[in-house]
Amino acid sequence: MSKNDVGYRSDPQALQGLVEATQVHRDVYISEEIFQLERERLFARSWLYVGHASQVPETGDYITVDLVGTPVIMIRHADGGVRVLINRCAHKGARLLSEPSGKVPRLLRCPYHAWSFDFDGRLRGVSLKAGYEGTGFEHSVAAQGLSQPGGVAEYRGFVFARLSQEGADFHGFFGPALKALDNMADRSPVGELQVAGGCVRAEIHCNWKMYIENINDSVHPISTHESASGTAGKISQEFSDANPAALEQLLPFGAGYDFYSKMGARTLPNGHSILGTEFSIHSAYSDIPNYQQQLEQAHGPERAGEILSFSPQNVVFYPSMASKGSPQIIRVLRPVSANLTRLEVWSFQPKGAPEVLLKRGLMYSRLVFSPMSVVGHDDVHLFESQQSSLASAGNPWVNLQRQFTLAELDQEDNSLADGNSEALMRNQFRAWQALMQPDTKESS
Ligand code: FES
Ligand SMILES: [Fe+2]
Structure with a gap:
């Protein structure tokens, strides 16, 4: 039986005790609780490979990738750079792009209620715009556009992202x-x-x-x-x-x-x-x-x-x-x-x-x-x-x-x-x- 019931989240000592100088406890491989903590901490703070810039040679070319449970889009911007965006609509969270790769003509358009976004994640349009007037929508999180990883880096064409704001450069x-x-x-x-x-x-x-x-x-x-x-x-x-x-x-x-x-x-x-x-x-x-x-x-x-x-x-x-x-x-x-x-x-x-x-x-x-x-x-x-x-x-x-x-x-x-x-x-x-x-x- 795994030690899942220990509750590693609330017991940092038990978590650290899974690794000794010359042996590791099996829970590091089999516990779903540990995997969840790895997602939130280890993977979020690490630089994860997204894709290679040569996969998106022209403006609007994109790939979609799952970074340990976080869906992301890597897309070529009109300014020539590569952007990485969280593949999750700012409105109600629908996935913007579902294909593994493709080309977006002008704007990223959500298939659910047709909100649209620039290739750098900025919100460009909402449907029934008049309905938001006077509601303070401009101060909402949704109006800030698509979420972005904590960091993105391109090195010799290899593109990496760090999901968390926290972590090494x-x-x-x-x-x-x-x-x-x-x-x-x-x-x-x-x-x-x-x-x-x-x-x-x-x-x-x-x-x-x-x-x-x-x-x-x-x-x-x-x-x-x-x-x-x-x-x-x-x-x-x-x-x-x-x-x-x-x-x-x-x-x-x-x-x-x-x-x-x-x-x-x-x-x-x-x-x-x-x-x-x-x-x-x-x-x-x-x-x-x-x-x-x-x-x-x-x-x-x-x-x-x-x-x-x-x-x-x-x-x-x-x-x-x-x-x-x-x-x-x-x-x-x-x-x-x-x-x-x-x-x-x-x-x-x-x-x-x-x-x-x-x-x-x-x-x-x-x-x-x-x-x-x-x-x-x-x-x-x-x-x-x-x-x-x-x-x-x-x-x-x-x-x-x-x-x-x-x-x-x-x-x-x-x-x-x-x-x-x-x-x-x-x-x-x-x-x-x-x-x-x-x-x-x-x-x-
Ligand atoms: S969820 Fe994307 S526009 Fe509504
Ligand atoms: Fe082998």
Whole structure:
């Protein structure tokens, strides 16, 4: 039985006690009360990925996204900028746009009573205007137009929003992790990315933290993905000279513990991290003719070398995004409840670079991240079995002790670690504790 009845909202000590230095209580994964508190505190105060500016190239182009229960619109304004608005009419709360993407001709018009709004959220018109005269309507909250997130930031085309007014500013929150987005964008000779090839989506019946932890879990591939890498190994023996691209991507999953140990890792402040500071399963992909020369011309030989040699396995943008520089992919988590997480996988074409880069990304996404793939379904099976088993009787603690040292607690969260250490997961939970502190204004 979960400790749901404790009432974590009114017992901050019990809430903080769910995370210890080397283990976390199962309620962080299975309790709906905890998930509700995460929505109000952790997700509201974090910078969440909305979308990429290349998805809305022209005025009026929009996408709609659910940010952990808050529907938002990302739309291109006539001034050239991208705006993020809460997708909730100022009148009575109807959803303004219901399609996942589209184009609005001139104004956002509510389908319910036809109030209209500018692309920056300003109220432009109400139906039966005369009925509001002399009512003091201009002083109402509704007259202020659409609600907006507490903060919006665009970085190299990646658009993020912080729902709460409270929380770290964008650069303070992500800090050195942003270098990974620079790396991805600079893989283009013109420094720009284009979302391409659609989105792989999946619904996984597990808590979002299981997924974001697994992104740093270098010890699982050799066992979890044994069937995929073993089969790839057998098939590759039939190809004497060169392996097809699919095998090039699958074979490294079978690399031993030693490989993953040496790839190195780094914890970053606020739960972010880099797995594969030295190299990764993506480092040995075959060269693309003329690509390096193209980057050298654009960025200079030194920077081009830096860009191509930084190829981590995963960079986590805690709490709900992770990137791969090569292939150019991001994974975004859209948590729905304690037991349900939606996954989005987006691929990018570096503008002006060979198209084979996008092909690699799309192939990787289909082979590895799709739940219909030869890799992703292994993970999904385990996440879902973990989720249901944790709710049953038995040890209520999840262990995260591998390579723990007491010194870790005094170190800054900007430390190198062995690639097989669980330090990156412990780092996530330290951030979790900090982000789950009650708001001083919150009534208990
Ligand atoms: S709810 Fe939108 S106009 Fe009434
Ligand atoms: Fe996996």
